[in-house]
Amino acid sequence: xxxxxxxxxxxxxxxxxxxxxxxxxxxxxxxxxxxxxxxxxxxxxxxxxxxxxxxxxxxxxxxxxxxxxxxxxxxxxxxxxxxxxxxxxxxxxxxxxxxxxxxxxxxxxxxxxxxxxxxxxxxxxxxxxxxxxxxxxxxxxxxxxxxxxxxxxxxxxxxxxxxxxxxxxxxxxxxxxxxxxxxxxxxxxxxxxxxxxxxxxxxxxxxxxxxxxxxxxxxxxxxxxxxxxxxxxxxxxxxxxxxxxxxxxxxxxxxxxxxxxxxxxxxxxxxxxxxxxxxxxxxxxxxxxxxxxxxxxxxxxxxxxxxxxxxxxxxxxxxxxxxxxxxxxxxxxxxxxxxxxxxxxxxxxxxxxxxxxxxxxxxxxxxxxxxxxxxxxxxxxxxxxxxxxxxxxxxxxxxxxxxxxxxxxxxxxxxxxxxxxxxxxxxxxxxxxxxxxxxxxxxxxxxxxxxxxxxxxxxxxxxxxxxxxxxxxxxxxxxxxxxxxxxxxxxxxxxxxxxxxxxxxxxxxxxxxxxxxxxxxxxxxxxxxxxxxxxxxxxxxxxxxxxxxxxxxxxxxxxxxxxxxxxxx
Amino acid sequence: xxxxxxxxxxxxxxxxxxxxxxxxxxxxxxxxxxxxxxxxxxxxxxxxxxxxxxxxxxxxxxxxxxxxxxxxxxxxxxxxxxxxxxxxxxxxxxxxxxxxxxxxxxxxxxxxxxxxxxxxxxxxxxxxxxxxxxxxxxxxxxxxxxxxxxxxxxxxxxxxxxxxxxxxxxxxxxxxxxxxxxxxxxxxxxxxxxxxxxxxxxxxxxxxxxxxxxxxxxxxxxxxxxxxxxxxxxxxxxxxxxxxxxxxxxxxxxxxxxxxxxxxxxxxxxxxxxxxxxxxxxxxxxxxxxxxxxxxxxxxxxxxxxxxxxxxxxxxxxxxxxxxxxxxxxxxxxxxxxxxx
Numbered sequence: 032x033x034x035x036x037x038x039x040x041x042x043x044x045x046x047x048x049x050x051x052x053x054x055x056x057x058x059x060x061x062x063x064x065x066x067x068x069x070x071x072x073x074x075x076x077x078x079x080x081x082x083x084x085x086x087x088x089x090x091x092x093x094x095x096x097x098x099x100x101x102x103x104x105x106x107x108x109x110x111x112x113x114x115x116x117x118x119x120x121x122x123x124x125x126x127x128x129x130x131x132x133x134x135x136x137x138x139x140x141x142x143x144x145x146x147x148x149x150x151x152x153x154x155x156x157x158x159x160x161x162x163x164x165x166x167x168x169x170x171x172x173x174x175x176x177x178x179x180x181x182x183x184x185x186x187x188x189x190x191x192x193x194x195x196x197x198x199x200x201x202x203x204x205x206x207x208x209x210x211x212x213x214x215x216x217x218x219x220x221x222x223x224x225x226x227x228x229x230x231x232x233x234x235x236x237x238x239x240x241x242x243x244x245x246x247x248x249x250x251x252x253x254x255x256x257x258x259x260x261x262x263x264x265x266x267x268x269x270x271x272x273x274x275x276x277x278x279x280x281x282x283x284x285x286x287x288x289x290x291x292x293x294x295x296x297x298x299x300x301x302x303x304x305x306x307x308x309x310x311x312x313x314x315x316x317x318x319x320x321x322x323x324x325x326x327x328x329x330x331x332x333x334x335x336x337x338x339x340x341x342x343x344x345x346x347x348x349x350x351x352x353x354x355x356x357x358x359x360x361x362x363x364x365x366x367x368x369x370x371x372x373x374x375x376x377x378x379x380x381x382x383x384x385x386x387x388x389x390x391x392x393x394x395x396x397x398x399x400x401x402x403x404x405x406x407x408x409x410x411x412x413x414x415x416x417x418x419x420x421x422x423x424x425x426x427x428x429x430x431x432x433x434x435x436x437x438x439x440x441x442x443x444x445x446x447x448x449x450x451x452x453x454x455x456x457x458x459x460x461x462x463x464x465x466x467x468x469x470x471x472x473x474x475x476x477x478x479x480x481x482x483x484x485x486x487x488x489x490x491x492x493x494x495x496x497x498x499x500x501x502x503x504x505x506x507x508x509x510x511x512x513x514x515x516x517x518x519x520x521x522x523x524x525x526x527x528x529x530x531x532x533x534x535x536x537x538x539x540x541x542x543x544x545x546x547x548x549x550x551x552x553x554x555x556x557x558x559x560x561x562x563x564x565x566x567x568x569x570x571x572x573x574x575x576x577x578x579x580x581x582x583x584x585x586x587x588x589x590x591x592x593x594x595x596x597x598x599x600x
Numbered sequence: 601x602x603x604x605x606x607x608x609x610x611x612x613x614x615x616x617x618x619x620x621x622x623x624x625x626x627x628x629x630x631x632x633x634x635x636x637x638x639x640x641x642x643x644x645x646x647x648x649x650x651x652x653x654x655x656x657x658x659x660x661x662x663x664x665x666x667x668x669x670x671x672x673x674x675x676x677x678x679x680x681x682x683x684x685x686x687x688x689x690x691x692x693x694x695x696x697x698x699x700x701x702x703x704x705x706x707x708x709x710x711x712x713x714x715x716x717x718x719x720x721x722x723x724x725x726x727x728x729x730x731x732x733x734x735x736x737x738x739x740x741x742x743x744x745x746x747x748x749x750x751x752x753x754x755x756x757x758x759x760x761x762x763x764x765x766x767x768x769x770x771x772x773x774x775x776x777x778x779x780x781x782x783x784x785x786x787x788x789x790x791x792x793x794x795x796x797x798x799x800x801x802x803x804x805x806x807x808x809x810x811x812x813x814x815x816x817x818x819x820x821x822x823x824x825x826x827x828x829x830x831x832x833x834x835x836x837x838x839x840x841x842x843x844x845x846x847x848x849x850x851x852x853x854x855x856x857x858x859x860x861x862x863x864x865x866x867x868x869x870x871x872x873x874x875x876x877x878x879x880x881x882x883x884x885x886x887x888x889x890x891x892x893x894x895x896x897x898x899x900x901x902x903x904x905x906x907x908x909x910x911x912x913x914x915x916x917x918x919x920x921x922x923x924x925x926x927x928x929x930x931x932x933x934x935x936x937x938x939x940x941x
Contacts, residue, residue: 311619338624410624440621443628491632491723531625539625544728 062095062109065178066596068116075587077363085359088116088594093129104135141199148196149189150215152236153292155313155336156252156271157344159190160405162383163398164376164522167456167476169504171518171555174569174595175378183349183385190344190387192217192232211238219387222260229260230267232344232387246277250294254343254389266301267389271342284324291316298341298537306536311337315406327420338410338440341537343389346404350382352393357381362587372577373398373522373551374589391537397498397524397547400482401436401450411450412439426460442531443542444492448484453477469508476502482528496526496547516557516569524549546581565599629664632723636663639689641716641737650699650707651745658695660716660737662688667719669733670695672741676710679703690716699747700940704783704830704876712741749941751828751934752817754806754911758785764810769802771795774915777927783830783876784941788929791841791915794922799842801924802915808908814855815907819935822884822903827867828939832927835874841926842916843869847886850909851899857909863899868892876929880938905933 068088091113098106109130115123132146151158165176184191194217201210214235222229234252241247253270256263273294280287293314300306317332355368356375375382376398394403402408413436421428434452441447456476462469478500486493502520509515529542557571571593578586639661648656658670665688672681680703685694701707716737721728755761760776767774772793782788793801808816818825833841848857848864857864865886869879883905887894913931917924932939 337619338621440619441623443623443625443631445622488629489633489723491728492628529628542625542628542631 057099059097060094061097062600063093063181064091064596064598064600066090067178067593069591069593071358072590073359073362073587074590075362075585077365077585079364086116090114090116095130103137103139104133106133107131141197143195143197145195147191147193148215148217149184149186150192150196150217151187151189152213152234152250152252153273153275153345154406155273155292155294155315155342155345156236156250157190157234158405158407159185159188159347159349160345161188162349162376163395163403164373164500167454167478167500167502168377169474169502169518169520170506171504171516171557171571172377172502172520172553172573174557174571178595179380179383182380183383185349190347191385194218194232207239207241208243209240211240212236213238219254219389222257224261226263227261228256228258228263228266230254230256230389234271244279248275249273250275250292252342252344254387264302265306267299268301269296269298269341269343269389271296271345284322286321286323288319288321289316290319296339296341298339300536307538309339309341309537311339311341311409313337313340313407325420326422327418330415330417330419332415333413334406334415334436335412335439336407336409338438340407340409341391342407344387345407346391346409347384347387348392348394348404349384350376350395351384352395353382359589363585367584369587370577370579370582370584372549372575373520373553374575374577377553390535391533396482396496396528396530396545397549399480400496400498400528401434401452401480410439410442411436413437413450424463426463427458429455429457431455442539443529444484444486444488446484446487446492448482448494451481451483453479469510470506470514471508472504472506474502474504474506476500482526492529494526494528496524496528496545498522498524512561514559514561516555516559516571518553518555520553522549522551547579548581549577549579551575551577562598567597569593569595569597571595627665632721632728633664634722635666635718635720635731637661637736638663641690641714641739643714643739643741644692646740647742647744648697648699649744650747655696655698656741657692657697658683658690658714658716658739660690662718664688664720669717669719670697670714671717672697672712672714674707674710674712674743677705677708679705679707681707697741698940699743704878704941705781706784706941707743707746709745710743712743714739714741749932749934749939751932751939752811754811754931754933755789756785756930757787757789757928761789761804762806762810764807766805766807767802768805769793770798770800772801772915774802774804781832782929783832784930788830788832788927790925790927792923792925793915794839794924795917796920799916799919800914801917804913806911806913808910814853815850815909816905816911816933818905818908818933820904820906822905823882824935825883825905826880826934826938827883828878828880828934829931830876830929830941831869831872831879832876832929833872833874834925834927837923837925839917839921839924840870840872841924842918843872843926843928844889844912844914844916845869846910846912846914847883847905847908848910848912849899849904849907851902851904851907853907860898863897863901863903864888865897865903872926876927878939878941880934882938 070086072084091111093109093111095107095109111127111129113125118124130147132144132148134144136142196215198213216231216233219230219232232254236248236250238246238248250273255268256266258266271294273292275292277290295312298309313336315334317330319328319330321328356371356379358379359369361367362369415434417432419430432454436450438447458474461471480498482494482496484494500522504518507515525548527544527546530545531539532541532543534540553573553575555571555573557569560568573591576588641660643656643658645654645656648654665686667686670683679701681697681700682702683695687694699707715735717733717735719732721730757776772795774791776787777790778787791802795801808814831843844866846864846866849862850857851862866889867881867886868889884903888897915926
């Protein structure tokens with residue numbers, strides 16, 4: 032009854048707002064609409080009993096009520112109405128409050144936001160790193176990833192939080208331009224009033240802008256249990272303190288920027304006699320040189336992130352480690368669990384985390400063994416190089432990256448693993464070159480990642496794991512409205528590594544041998560009709576194959592025909 | 601100023617403190633390296649006199665850390681002592697035998713066989729071989745006298761129960777039984793019977809006066825005093841026995857226990873698995889029970905083991921379920937720690 036009243040009330044409110052939009056913009060309505068219909072089919076050699084096709088989808092509208100009761104206050108609420116494909120007359124329909132927050136100005140100086148908010152600080156304190164394979168993926172293959180990002184609020188590397196955030200700044204006449212203050216607090220999980228305490232997350236930063244050439248900041252975050260919110264006496268604590276700087280300078284045709292961050296973390300659980308006090312530090316610096324005439328930049332960065340550096344909100348992973356996906360979770364006549372692959376990472380929302388999680392979680396070595404926890408991955412040191420050029424005249428841009436990392440301390444032996452990566456990406460619009468009016472964009476990329484360790488003690492400690500990725504896409508704009516999109520991606524991973532297994536305190540207690548000989552490929556073809564920049568309709572066909580000879584499971588492949596409508600209003 | 605800052609920042613590129621650990625996690629060499637016996641399995645004292653406080657220890661050395669297990673078996677009694685650990689060697693601190701037993705019966709004056717087993721992983725090409733409980737050494741030990749357990753022994757039942765015990769039975773019997781199955785010595789106390797009208801089949805009332813004093817000679821600290829007894833429930837008996845041990849205090853020290861006015865604390869043992877078991881309970885963990893449920897104490901509600909006046913041992917079994925049987929041996933109070941048989 033209460034739910035019905037709430038839904039009726041919310042719909043009435045949205046109806047009123049819809050009719051009140053012209054009232055000096057005190058109230059207005061915006062939102063997103065989406066429709067997806069998928070027809071999936073799985074193919075295996077040994078499957079005559081299981082239904083191989085499935086058709087499903089949904090339609091949803093996110094109705095965003097924007098309310099500005101006065102000049103200093105803004106209220107936003109998003110109601111999600113979702114109807115599963117096949118739902119009629121109310122069955123299959125869900126109503127959810129997707130977002131609710133209030134923000135405004137106090138004494139015209141202090142900005143605040145309460146309720147839901149998206150937040151980040153630095154890559155070592157509070158940062159939502161992209162999931163594996165998202166970076167450098169092709170437009171057409173990103174279609175579903177972008178939907179997952181939108182649904183889970185993965186905006187600009189922020190984590191979605193619920194709590195309060197405040198920021199303000201002080202301006203100065205001499206010596207300093209400005210000092211900026213940012214603070215937030217949120218709750219990561221709630222008490223069960225018995226064994227689990229409320230766990231809160233709080234912190235902020237102070238940034239001193241000396242001039243446009245120099246800035247310096249300090250950052251502090253802490254994930255901590257609140258004593259007294261349950262019967263448990265154990266109090267988890269993970270404070271992280273860092274300092275960062277940025278120096279800008281112009282030298283002839285060069286713009287030079289040097290930036291960096293260093294800091295220290297602690298991790299412990301008070302009143303737990305078995306919990307160690309884990310402390311460590313990190314250093315990160317990056318020099319960036321941009322030749323303004325050539326529009327070419329070179330960057331060099333160095334990092335040294337200690338093996339015991341722990342920063343919960345910077346090392347939480349988007350992608351959960353799981354052996355089972357939601358779609359076609361079992362296959363073959365024996366109904367064995369289908370191993371997950373690249374396809375699931377691109378398409379399956381059930382693999383993703385919506386909240387920050389404590390502890391270094393398991394990851395997929397085949398897809399990212401080098402920095403599975405982003406730049407804050409513990410036990411890494413070394414250099415990264417990047418060369419980038421953007422040529423607007425000829426319509427191309429290329430990027431070459433090379434990474435040269437290693438362990439800081441060995442894992443199980445004193446010998447260090449080496450992590451080498453090479454990424455190259457070219458995007459070219461032939462429209463300028465051929466003098467045609469419509470875009471003809473080619474994207475091509477090759478990425479190679481290698482983990483190796485030579486053995487000086489026992490043969491078993493030697494590891495060698497290599498992953499290679501090649502992708503290529505061609506997008507042809509036939510007219511202002513119609514485009515043909517295509518993508519091809521091939522991923523291979525072979526070799527072996529000894530993967531560390533961690534206990535509840537994040538200490539390594541075992542090493543498990545991981546062997547892989549994986550081959551995956553996706554090709555996709557799409558037709559897109561663009562209504563305007565906020566509205567498009569895509570018809571996509573994808574074909575995916577998976578084969579891993581190191582595990583005794585038959586290879587499989589997928590086909591998907593899908594219709595995807597997206598609209599922002 | 602600016603240049604100084606730049607220099608400082610650039611310097612931090614290359615400065616990083618060294619960590620003082622060589623590697624994270626367990627040693628791979630230990631986990632997967634080859635195993636070799638560097639020093640053979642030996643016993644420090646092959647004729648050991650446990651009665652006079654002697655002990656013996658085992659030595660061996662391996663090429664890497666392994667899970668090891670020394671199993672000493674009495675050739676006459678069948679008693680077994682297991683000592684386990686994970687280390688690269690066996691020495692006095694981790695492999696000493698004080699004459700105690702892991703699996704009943706207790707050791708007698710007899711010769712024993714000591715065997716050393718190891719479990720480990722080692723690499724073999726691309727795979728791991730797991731070796732479990734591989735026997736790598738044996739030795740002989742002669743127990744010239746058995747270990748003595750410190751404490752107040754109420755009875756080891758070798759010569760029958762104390763004649764001053766007050767025994768009561770209904771539909772059953774309680775008697776000494778000599779058997780090779782005795783966990784200590786050669787005899788144990790057998791309680792058996794079938795009482796169709798009551799749960800109680802037999803009861804022994806043991807007053808401290810049987811041992812020469814109005815109360816038992818025990819510490820006044822309930823956290824220091826342990827009551828220990830060996831119990832057995834024969835596998836073939838269908839109607840599971842229940843053993844109730846009732847400790848009655850003389851709170852006002854008038855020489856008698858007054859029911860309903862002075863404290864009585866109990867432990868009820870039921871759902872015993874077949875076979876001999878050591879039951880050890882700290883006096884402070886006892887409770888006042890009424891029909892098996894905890895209730896408030898009747899007296900001063902202070903646990904005073906030095907004021908125990910009477911111990912009652914009740915042999916019970918569910919009424920109407922037929923014949924039941926339980927065996928008891930080596931009833932002893934210890935102080936500071938439970939019995940290490």
